[in-house]
Amino acid sequence: MQPLLPPARRLGPLLEQAQGLVRKADRLSGLCQPGALGGLRTLLRAMNAYYAQKFEGLEKVQPLEIEQALRGEWAADPEKAGRQRLALAHMATEAQLEMRWAGWDAKTVWAPQMVCDIHQDVFARLPEADRAVKGGASLRPGALQNGPAKVRALLEQWGNGYGGVQAVQEGGMPVLAMAASHQRLRGIQPFREGSGRVACLHTHLVLGHLGLTHGLWSPLRGFARSQEAYRAHLAAAQDVRGLEEWMHYVLAQCLEQVQLMTGLLAPQDMQDRIAACLGFEAHVVRQGVRTESLRALHYLFATQGMLDRRDFKAMLGLGERMATAQITALLQRGLLESDSPHGKLRFGVPQHALRFYFPRLWPEAEREA
Numbered sequence: 001m002q003p004l005l006p007p008a009r010r011l012g013p014l015l016e017q018a019q020g021l022v023r024k025a026d027r028l029s030g031l032c033q034p035g036a037l038g039g040l041r042t043l044l045r046a047m048n049a050y051y052a053q054k055f056e057g058l059e060k061v062q063p064l065e066i067e068q069a070l071r072g073e074w075a076a077d078p079e080k081a082g083r084q085r086l087a088l089a090h091m092a093t094e095a096q097l098e099m100r101w102a103g104w105d106a107k108t109v110w111a112p113q114m115v116c117d118i119h120q121d122v123f124a125r126l127p128e129a130d131r132a133v134k135g136g137a138s139l140r141p142g143a144l145q146n147g148p149a150k151v152r153a154l155l156e157q158w159g160n161g162y163g164g165v166q167a168v169q170e171g172g173m174p175v176l177a178m179a180a181s182h183q184r185l186r187g188i189q190p191f192r193e194g195s196g197r198v199a200c201l202h203t204h205l206v207l208g209h210l211g212l213t214h215g216l217w218s219p220l221r222g223f224a225r226s227q228e229a230y231r232a233h234l235a236a237a238q239d240v241r242g243l244e245e246w247m248h249y250v251l252a253q254c255l256e257q258v259q260l261m262t263g264l265l266a267p268q269d270m271q272d273r274i275a276a277c278l279g280f281e282a283h284v285v286r287q288g289v290r291t292e293s294l295r296a297l298h299y300l301f302a303t304q305g306m307l308d309r310r311d312f313k314a315m316l317g318l319g320e321r322m323a324t325a326q327i328t329a330l331l332q333r334g335l336l337e338s339d340s341p342h343g344k345l346r347f348g349v350p351q352h353a354l355r356f357y358f359p360r361l362w363p364e365a366e367r368e369a
Contacts, residue, residue: 004161005180006244014244017251018172018179024258025212031265034214036304039337039349040358041215045094046070046351047362048204049087051224052197061087063365067351082130089125093201096121101209109209110163112155116142118205119191119198139193146192154188166210178206179250183237207254217261222253264358267302274298277356281333288329292316297335297347306344 006014032040046066053060061083065075069084097118101109108114120142123131131139144151158181165177185199200220207213223230229249237246263269274297281289296315300307307315313323327345330336334350349357355366 018175045091049090110159217257300347
């Protein structure tokens with residue numbers, strides 16, 4: 001567990017890197033208001049769930065299988081269906097954290113109970129059969145490893161140390177606490193199974209609580225796509241120099257995700273990407289989507305809002321009958337979302353549109369589409 005952070009005299013380069021991340025994350029947050037673009041946020045949670053299983057070395061669920069599970073379509077193979085359920089459990093826990101992190105204080109975020117609660121929230125969503133572990137035992141959601149008193153004492157030291165940094169420091173120090181704490185939590189290994197997933201979800205929580213993500217990015221994508229470097233830095237971070245290198249690695253992964261999302265959310269470029277998607281739908285897929293939807297869809301993306309169906313129809317420039325049919329086609333293809341048959345319309349981000357809307361974000365899903 002020691003040191004919790006490198007000594008103050010060695011923090012200069014790390015603080016500069018952390019402050020640069022904060023500036024760029026603030027710029028990204030200005031491109032998407034909190035709570036907007038729900039379809040994108042759902043897709044990002046699905047992506048994180050996919051990478052979490054890849055990250056754990058499990059036989060991962062495929063992107064299309066996650067999308068099918070969201071529609072209530074389960075694989076016939078019991079093990080594959082179990083991986084689908086685990087992906088949806090991860091997504092649900094992530095959504096819960098994002099909904100509540102603004103109302104929690106640093107003491108709550110860094111409490112040992114929060115770590116247990118994250119584990120509980122993920123794995124209690126699974127049926128008993130999905131919680132079986134090696135040796136025939138069953139994973140107990142939220143229960144610490146053997147020797148729980150020792151593990152809880154380590155978690156108390158971990159939470160008090162890093163939570164204290166977040167509560168009283170300004171500038172880049174809370175970001176440095178986030179980077180170092182992930183490695184230290186992995187070292188504690190508080191649970192028999194699922195400790196890595198919990199560490200990633202807690203890091204997602206800390207970054208969101210600091211106001212840096214708004215649910216738009218997570219370092220989990222970077223960790224999973226650079227697993228060799230992740231594991232090498234994680235193992236080497238037992239002394240001051242190793243911990244510094246680990247923290248530089250984490251901050252670099254965070255910055256890479258911020259820069260990727262900043263480019264993808266630029267509204268001036270999105271119009272061309274929506275046009276490309278609609279052209280493909282109209283001329284290749286041919287399930288009723290028309291290119292006349294461009295103006296209305298881009299308006300929904302750029303304003304990150306909702307439209308009454310009447311207003312959406314007016315923007316299409318089609319007759320009433322054709323406009324109604326167009327809304328139906330867009331909803332069926334997932335390019336629009338609505339909470340009810342006559343409700344307001346939102347911008348949708350189905351996996352099959354990912355290669356057009358947000359290229360390179362989730363390459364594995366793009367290949368399946």
